[in-house]
Amino acid sequence: KARFVAGDVDGDKRSDIIDFYDYPDGSSRVHLMLAADGHALRDVIGVAWPIGAMPWLPTQIVAGDWNKDGKADVATVTAGQDGVTHVGLLTSLGRALQYAPDAWTTPAAEVRALGCVNCWPLNGMPLLAGQPNPHRRPLAVKIDNAPAARPHYGISQADMVWELLVEGFITRLATYYHSQDPQTIGAVRSVRFSDRYTTPMVRGSLVFSGASQLMEGLVRGDIASGLYVGVSPQLGQGNAFYRSGVDGKVVPHNLFTSSAALRSATSEVGGGGSVDVPAWDFLASGPHPATVGGFLGSVGAGTLTIPYRADALVRYDYDANANVYLRYQSNGARYVLEVDAANGAWIMAKNIVIIRTDVIVTNVVDDAGGAPSLDMRMIGSGPATIFRDGLRQDGTWSRANLVDAFTFTNLYGHKMYLSPGQTWVHVLPMDWQVYSN
Template sequence: MAAAVAGFLLSVAVSCGSDDDTSPEPAAGAWPLTGVDAAGADLARPALAVKIENSAAARPQSGLNAADVVWEQVVEGGISRFVAVYHSTLPPAVGPVRSVRPMDPPIAAPLRGLLAFSGGQAPFIDATRAAGLQVVEPGTGPGFSRSADRAAPHNTYADPTALLGQADDAHRSPPPAQFAFGADPSAVASGVPAGRLDLALSAIAEPRWTWSAAEGVWLRAEGGVPALGADGAPLRATNVVVLRVDVVDTSFTDAAGNPVPETVLVDSGEALVATGGHTVEATWSKASVGEPVVLTLADGSPVTLAPGTTWVELVPNGSGSAAVG
């Protein structure tokens, strides 16, 4: 176990930095994580990434529709969890908040802000700090609470404004853009019409995205059941980005003895981008823990998304699948 821990932390420490910043240039006056016009709002605050549960006992969650970006990943037992990123909108509460996992640092590190979670194994927390992120968890300051309406461990919630109020001097800058946005998104300009994405992250994590032309968004379902937030609103996204990824065993286990997997993100692979009722095939690459994912079309040009929210689906190679309907 000691060797596994040392190898895990070393992989984070040596891959956080890079001589080249691959972050896209955000449009002037636009929120960097959505490309939406900020209408004169103060862009100066940092980004907050929060680990949110997605087991059946955690639904419906609070605050997901307010996130600029949501990443979905497979964790132990085949369930999925989210890393929801807040910058342009700060809802009053988000959750249920759960513990950190080894792929969370490379997801959140390019934001150069704060990562909030309910706890976790020491090597994973250490790796989060090594990636340059500020760790925020119960006990570090205000902003976490327990709901009386849920049983533990599905009842921890967070107030994003209170968490951001804990930002230290090194983590108060706004995030760099993570994706390129434009009025002529790549999927619409060079892709094919599509009305549905059927994804399988595991045998029990099978999200579906259906295009709603009337609302101009993709609507989420969990195993065919419409996904709703705690406020009753359907979960939605302007863009859905599917990354085919390798998932490996970390040699760690959870409290129940289940193996903890890690999604390999400092890598490259196939991608599928869905925007505006269209999809386009692409490739993705990520040069280091601290750099964002780069999306590229077959001709080598960068992928452009429509201004708005983005969900990133990390679909395992081999055991996972992605079908367009």
């Protein structure tokens, strides 16, 4: 890839050509092609930077006679991921350019932090006076997503929602409540392998209706190891839950609870102390250019579809006025706008994150119907896509261990940031594709 500017570098009153060239290995160079040489490339090396030292995508070049000697000079202007603008000067020596890095950088007092500071770790919203303690333990509630369990209750108040594949390639939701306290949450369902891999990173209180004998043993082992705490009728906290026939719901799709009941139960099982929740990478609150935070080179994405089975297909439509994605889910016949039945709020995602990884069909049966459970790899790295601000950016996810948050980088190696607000995460098999337009 290359960018070009023109200027009279050697002072002979003719326009010369300067290019800023990006090589496939990530290195970059500036070449000078003089009119006096027929614009031939005489110096193949030019001014060279090693791999990653001068990022091509956020760098522009401009020409002008900076020292008034009648010869054109060149400047590189780079928008750094740290919020600092870096200007490098390439001064004309007649038939060559001499480079001086960081001839000007943004003064420290004027740097605007790219990432949020003093914000909620799971949604990036500002911490304000009168809000709950940000060091309290998040509630990690497993929510039923079968058609008979919809509409959901309380999910609009979750900081983050994960849609996870389970047996039969149906999905369930893992909802994380940290900054808000819904009065009604449901319907609650049983735990699966994936919950053991996501709950530790939020230091959560894992809330579930029940578990198979094998899964209960694994969860109890995690609890004993200090990875999280657990609240469930099966673990002895049945008084935190109740059955309801609201919306015609029947067993097993009608187990409900509340934030207050779960926080009380969490304290009873020893989870009431302070925790430090690893923060995800969110942009600073307030308006921001759509392409900041690793989104240079992104493409428009007004609609996207998650290819679950027919009665769980998910579609997101971008609302440019609200700068959110509205969520729709199929009931097998048509798409239905996702609305929180607890408060009538439309589900409006600021970010949609796609994590593709290895999903394995096991010989473990957690389901009463006999379908084998799914397991999945949640550490290491793999392909990722983030939808934000009406844009799509492909890249890579990475995570060193189960207690860490996920991080994302674009194809240029730059960190991708999320917009403050609710994030929906979809963990999909490696060979599934998410199409957008």
